[in-house]
Amino acid sequence: MTGNHQAPALLLFSVFVAVTLAITTWVSRNRHGSAEEFYAGGRLFSPMENGFAIAGDYMSAASFLGIAGLIALFGYDGLLYSVGFLVAWLVVLLLVAELVRNCGRFTLADVVAARMSERPVRVAMGTSSVTVSVLYLVAQMVGAGSLVALLLGSTSEAARSWTVIGVGALMVIYVSMGGMRATTWIQIVKAVLLMAGAMALTVLVLIRFHGDVNHLLNTAAERSGHGRAFLGPGLKYGGSWTARFDFMSLGLALVLGTAGLPHILSRFYTVPTARAARRSVVWAIGLIGGFYLMTIVLGFGAAAVVGSGAVRTSSAAGNTAIPLLALDLGGGAGSTGGTVLFAVVAAVAFATILAVVAGITLASSASVAHDLYASLRRGSAQRGEVAVARWAAAGIGVVAISLSLLVRDLNVAFLVGLAFAVAASANLPVLLYSLFWRSFTTRGALWSVYGGLLPALLLVALSPVVSGSPTSIFPGVDFQFFPLENPGLVSIPLGFIAGWLGTVTSHGPADEAKHAETEVRSLTGAGAV
Template sequence: MAFTAVATVTLLLCVMTGPDRDDLDEFYTGYGSLSPLRNGLAIAGDYISAASVLGTGGVIALCGYDGVVLALSTALSLMLLMFLLAEPLRNAGRFTMGDALARRMPGRGVRIAACAVTLAALLPLMLVQLAGTGQLLAFILGFSGDSLQTGCIIGLGALMISYAAIGGMKGTALIQIMKIVTLLGSGTVIALLVLNRFDWDPSALFAAAADKSGVGSAFLHSGLEFAHGPSPRLDMITTQLTVVLGGGCLPHITMRMYTASSARQVRRSMSWAVSCVALFVLIMIIVGFGATALIGRVAIAQADPQGNTAYLLGSRAVFGAEVSGAETLLFTTVTTAIFLTVLASVAGMILACANSLAHDVFATRVQEMSPRREMLLARLSALAVGIPTILLATQVQHRSLQPLVTLAFCIGASAIAPALVYSLFWRRYTRTGLLCTLIGGTLAVLVLMPGTSLVSGSPVAAFPEADFNWFPFTTTGLVSVPLGFALGWAGTVLSGRRKAEEQRSDYEAVEAWILAGAARRES
């Protein structure tokens, strides 16, 4: 009943805050009307997905120290975006990542490549959110059966498409704000209750978690998550590097930079976003360790081998045997926050994909396309992206979803991050170099990912019954990240000195307002 009420209220809010006329700036950016606080909350809401809440909490509960490092890496990624890319992205872009890249290298090929990479990076994440929805609701509501879980995926998927198509940027931002406030508020209370169970002594909490982990002191040291690989230390470093470089560069995060009305606004927005994510990381560490300390690592793994239910199990266990009405209300708030997280995360990703399709692919085919027609295309693009995603999610719901999360972050680190860094800061960078970075980095990830241990060769892989594991790491970052940067450099060098000098002069013409915000022109 609570979930139905939340869905109804959020959809009504999207209708009320959606654009009331055919205005592209209102639909794509909400006129930059959000205050730094609200925009920062929306950025944090987009950044903290259901995969972060459930997946990171599970890694902390099952792997201890390694999960803490993963959580800290997610916060570090947003800080990297804040200090290095946020302001130049806001100055260079207008609506999409394609705008930012095409600012100094105009051309339809650049925009199409940017759209293709956006879809390749966000489609796996959308599948993770939707496919996990059926399992999540089954756990919360206590039902089983494939048909019911599939029905949940289809129903919620349709709702998320409606959020993106009707609400636009302002509507989805409002949902993100509701989500992050509810998530952090309820999570803070749960974390305080966990600490109270251990007399406000974090060392006692960690010691109890190690005792209940079944692995003793290894739970509080690095290497547990990657212990079965040939190079645990290198695998861990590569994974963290991929998260740091890829997390903050994903298109549904960078599109929020364009909603700030000034460089000062984007800096203040990012400050709020980083603060929220830092609080989220602290909550996840306490609740994750609390789940292990209160119910044990074995029980968490039995409920879900990936530990995706650890956050909910820890929230429920902190109340003890006797549960009062107030505690029931708090647990309901926790589950509602996770439900909102799923809704808001996918809505933001669908909006980013739809905006890129409409603005970077379709609108560039027609000169002077009317705003009304482009908005119609954006809404139809939300359907074109959302419907196949729902169908695919119903097919992968019983597989391990970790490879899809890793795939998205690897594309962000191997293709999007080098493309943005080179485009915004390297004067000599050419169009050929940019295309080599985007296409080559993405293809490298797609080729290497099927060979990792996340896909086959282990009991928790997506295909545990098969073994075609030939790449000895859990992520592709060790090869694909350096390759993405190298391909950008090689493509630029092979363009020739004359072409590089021509495009360097093009960059110098816009360098002042990309880096310092001297002006902001239309795309």
């Protein structure tokens, strides 16, 4: 990209960062420092506001950059991500939204610990939540690196590395200064910008092809280099049995993973009632559904307008398909329209990343302070817990930055798929068992968390993602043992089986009184904070 593109995009970056920092500063001067204010924003948000914030939290770099890139490169097979991400919200709406709001206070561990031995359960859930959050953060930062490297016209690793470090520093500032209230307003602003940007690009793509979707798809197939196979299944997840099982594994992880994401579930604590939590999800589903329909048009539009080869040349993982599409739709490189549209889309994508990393960092730092620290230091003051959360945000930022620099060449949607697999393996089984199984015990909870978390991480470490192929993180070595790229097909059932096995082998029966209390509270809201 030329200097003509860099200046307006950098200006828009700076404007968004300045606005969000102003929001954070204003909020930090109008709060009383309690844990409820820091973790849940005082529970003062309306269902519509929270629905926009949930959508802002969920529509990440994986959605805007990664999915469109995968569709541009692999056509029909890339649609799996859009479908899986959207269908997952039915699980959240029907099974967990209201119950989690009634049973919990600030974190996912609150729900499980209500009827178990608190300390070991909180340590297990806190460890799992931080792991999932860090994996999700890595995906966002990889997207930021790809985006700014494209903007600066540089393929140097130094430019991408400094971008990742800068995003990490900003997310720590947002969380440590403003807490949940500032993070929520940043996500609302970002959701509005992202929807507006996606709508504008979608309209321009349809205008380019005179509203003829069939012409759009045929042109995408012609320019993809794969012909009609581009519009049918099997280009990425077809052929070998490992590719087919990878398809099923990824689908399972995407559909079940959302209900185990800590930064999504923590949003239900920012509204006053369980009914408001349910209505928030309905708002979010409408916004997210419309957005994913647009990503389909944008993905095929990138293949048709830019060409799959050009997308792959710019970014082997396809992460720059949307900015390249915007540049072409605006009039091409060097044109005023192309410069402006590219700058707007790049700024919106960067805003997306900043908002999402702030939400994830807040959820993970809350797990460290509220679950790990508070469980080990009984009776600690809430203000001390909030101080720990701020320091935890910095520590998590350092870890996420380090891992992001290691996996910067992978597709961001693919990285998010790994985070979803770990969430569905470690968090979802223990959450569902706690809410619906009367006989569930503390041993079952611990076995469920660790029985899903550890196999998921081990299988990823032994998969082609890490070693054994030219696209691996370590292409020069080969300790690949597990053939699938996504562990969900194996690790998710293991989480459920481990929870069942731990429960049936427990020495004593479950506490029936605690379960009865949790059941009444989850279904009626009686006693909910």
